[in-house]
Amino acid sequence: MIQEGMAAQREGDVERATSKLGRAVQLATSSGNADTAALLAKVVDIEDPVTGTVRLKSRIAAADAMTLDTRSTKTSRVRKS
Numbered sequence: 001m002i003q004e005g006m007a008a009q010r011e012g013d014v015e016r017a018t019s020k021l022g023r024a025v026q027l028a029t030s031s032g033n034a035d036t037a038a039l040l041a042k043v044v045d046i047e048d049p050v051t052g053t054v055r056l057k058s059r060i061a062a063a064d065a066m067t068l069d070t071r072s073t074k075t076s077r078v079r080k081s
Contacts, residue, residue, distance in 0.1 A: 001027065002040070002072035006065060009043070009056065018044070018056050024072075026052030039068045 005020030021044050028037040029049040037049065042064040044054040 002036075002068060006043075006069050009060070009065075014056055018054060021056070022052035022054040024052075025049055025054055036072070039064075039071060043068060 001020050001024040005017045005024060008014075008017035008020060021040060025037060025040050025044065025046055026049065028034075028040060037046075040046070040054075042057075043060045044056055047053040047055065
């Protein structure tokens with residue numbers, strides 16, 4: 001969700017970015033992931049975290065966007081065959 005939302009933001013697709021990042025806020029809130037919610041708050045104004053209602057901030061610091069993008073990935077080990 002986060003990476004898709006950030007990609008949409010970079011492409012200028014505000015509607016898709018708002019939708020994806022709003023869903024990410026909703027998931028972070030429902031799962032109790034305060035760290036992710038705090039990172040998301042740096043790129044969106046959270047109006048209602050339970051419903052995922054957000055507004056994309058007009059100015060996003062490059063460092064905040066990069067931090068959110070890199071911390072939203074999960075690395076998994078793949079077993080050797």
